Amino acid sequence: MRKYLWLSLTCAALLASCGGGSSDGEDVGPAPGVQQYPGGIWEGTVGTGAAQRQVVGYIDPGPLGTGGEFYMAREAPGAAGFDAIYGRLNVNVTAVLATGVTYYSVQDGKFATGLTLRGTASNSGKIGRTDGISGNYSDPVQTAAASGAVVPIKLSYSSLNFHPARASLVEGTYRGTGLFGGGWVLTVTPQGQLSGRIGGCLVTGTATPRAADSPLYSMTLNLSGDTTSCEASGTQQSGIAVLRFDAAGVPNGIWVFTRNATGPNNTFTLNGIADPRTTVPPSTTPLSVAxxxxxxxxxxxxxxxxxxxxxxxxxxxxxxxxxxxxxxxxxxxxxxxxxxxxxxxxxxxxxxxxxxxxxxxxxxxxxxxxxxxxxxxxxxxxxxxxxxxxxxxxxxxxxxxxxxxxxxxxDPLYALPSGKVPNAALIIGTYKMAGTGFGGDTTTLTVFADGAITGLTTSGCEVAGKLLGELGSGLNLYRVEAFGYLNSPNAPITCGLSSGPPQSGSASAQFDANGKVIGLRILTAGLSVAGTRAHTVFVGAKQTTP
Incomplete structure (x- = not known):
């Protein structure tokens, strides 16, 4: 299965020094010290010099507070997007250790398993808790992220930890993209219900606060759709999310870190921007976008x-x-x-x-x-x-x-005036558009009572089409078919648009303040069997009869 390259974030891992050792390289246990507790959101860097990348993720505190599941995301080497590293870790006093760690490389969609992550956790005394982790993790061999050596990592306790999770905060819509432009959008209701799309997969699930004093939201993602566009259809992901905030404390983004709960190995890291918050009350009845x-x-x-x-x-x-x-x-x-x-x-x-x-x-x-x-x-x-x-x-x-x-x-210019109903007879007449959509040509179109559309551009293209009447929506929208361009026998040059495919679309009348039609807009597009595309934007002013 090809992994989801649009996903974002993942990587990084924690830890670094070994916390003690002997001359033969065997671990002898951590030096004496104060027990450190690693639970929370972490941000920092991976690598050194020109190879250094940003990293973000979380560590579950576990039942004793000394560690549990972790997931880190790191800017992918040599590409947009993020790699991921995840597994289970534990802190023994100050020594951090995770074995059997999994690494996902977004560049080639490959997983490396069995990695080890080692490090040291520290408390600077500034915030009264563990606030630093440094160390390294094994080279993710046989992936595009392999470097031939262990990878250093340095993490700091994130300020995102100081925003406790609330249902009222996560409610909203979030969008993002990733490597190769794969897009996603997720919407969360006040009840924690989640819906949206990740790439070609439709998504439903939940997003609920973990605990009153935690910044984390528990996430489940159920994927569905045509297996051609959604290879992971029928699988489920689980993990966590954490919100980002602007200076006023309003959520303006989200990180989502999940991995497969069912199905083959897969993982999502989503780095999204929040839609602007609105005070417009929701509709209790279906709305039409027409x-x-x-x-x-x-x-x-x-x-x-x-x-x-x-x-x-x-x-x-x-x-x-x-x-x-x-x-x-x-x-x-x-x-x-x-x-x-x-x-x-x-x-x-x-x-x-x-x-x-x-x-x-x-x-x-x-x-x-x-x-x-x-x-x-x-x-x-x-x-x-x-x-x-x-x-x-x-x-x-x-x-x-x-x-x-x-x-x-x-658009008020294309709203039906009070008392008027859609009627193709409103559009009968001649309209002229100067330049823009026709490469600088002036184009004149005439709509006849039988729906025929004819016209001419100043570069010698004849225009032909058919107005089929209003669309039954009660709106100022009319169907246009068989719209296209021909060579004019009277033109000195060949019409460059004549090779394009037939187009279809819509027309709308433009009204003045008195309800009089003063313009016509035609928006059409076409695609040939050979894959050739064409489209038209015509916005013309109505010409007065001499």
Whole structure:
């Protein structure tokens, strides 16, 4: 089984010096001292010099407080993501020892077993408890993380220990990504019920506080889905989670460390960001995502791009968002195929088949496939009205390390005016769009009473399509089919768009304050049998009749 490379964090291990020895190399036991107690969250470093990496994890105190299960995560050598090291350890006075330790290398998905972890635990007196561990662990041979020598590690007691776990704190939605762009999203209810997705696997489970004085949450993850996209379908993971906090004490992230409770060897380390907390009351009835939306993208740190976004979601889940710039647009589209209403949220998830068009790639733009889109609906007034659609999208080659977030609200320019009902007759007329979506061309389209769409670009492309009427949703959304481009017999050059596949999508009318149609938006996309993609963003102003 290929292990889950999107997982994050894991590694590290503890301990280091042996706590005493003899000239023949045999352990003779620890030197006299005060018994140390290692339970808690730990952060530190692994390795030295240029090979040094960050590490984070936890040690269970066990029944006597001297140790138990541990799990550490470490930045993977030479790659994004995290390796993991886990097992059982014990502290005898100051000497730390764990044998039979398992190491997971995220680079090649391999496990190394039977490692030994040794070290010394210490108390500086600053916080009145064990606050340091130093030592080393065995080289994880036959994995991509092997270095040919034992690996030094140095850990400090984390400030995360000073935030006791509470059900009210862990409630919320968390998202992240990892090596090769694999994405995940988990939502926790006030009752500790968990649902979401990790890569291609759907997830249900629980997340509950361990104890009143502990920072840890007990986690269970039940994985399901098509075995093609979820190799671990039917298995269960168990472990712990710990929250991260901002300066105001509000949760802004999460670490999750789990390993298989059933099924073959597997482990997850998830490093996620919390969705912004909201005071909007949850809907007690299902919400519909269908409609016209406007809002923004929140780009990952260091990523430059367009941030204002518009678009539509159809009643069947078809989604198309776009951004505008002075030259062109980015586009995100796909189909939201899973719907879940558990009173606290309404969730939609694509099945690894979203598409993101980046206008800056390859000079003329390029398509990124296998995009994962996750979104949550919230009511606008506590009823069945959807007032906020927020979430994120990620894809394998995405820069920045984390998914791009989006947050959109209903677009008033595309809302049906009071007293009007959807009617294709509203759209009849001629519309003109200057530049942007057509590489600088001005495009004029006409919609006729029989639904025919014809048009022309200034570069000589004829446009043809069919408006099939409203979608039965009671919204300002109309189906568009057979939309595409042809060479114009009167044009001096060949239409560069004519080789693209037929497209389908939607249309929406734009209204002024008096309820008059002043514009038309058409959003379509197509995919040929040979794998060629094309899409259209047309936002035109209605032309007055001479």
């Amino acid at each position: 409609g016209n939306w406007q809002g923004s993208f929140t780009l990952p740190a260091g990523v430059i791009g367009d941030t204002t976004v518009w678009g539509s979601v159809l009643p069947d889940g078809g989604l198309f968002f776009y951004t505008n710039s002075s030259l062109d647009h980015n586009a995100l589209y796909g189909r939201l195929i899973r719907y879940e209403n558990n009173v606290t949220n309404n969730r939609f998830v694509t099945a690894n088949d979203g598409v993101f068009f980046n206008r800056l790639l390859a000079n003329t733009g390029a398509y990124n496939e296998s995009v994962l889109i996750d979104g949550t609906l919230q009511s606008g007034d506590g009823t069945s009205t959807a007032g906020l659609f927020s979430g994120s999208f990620s894809y394998p080659t995405q820069p920045g390390g984390f998914p791009t977030r989006f947050s959109v609200t209903p």
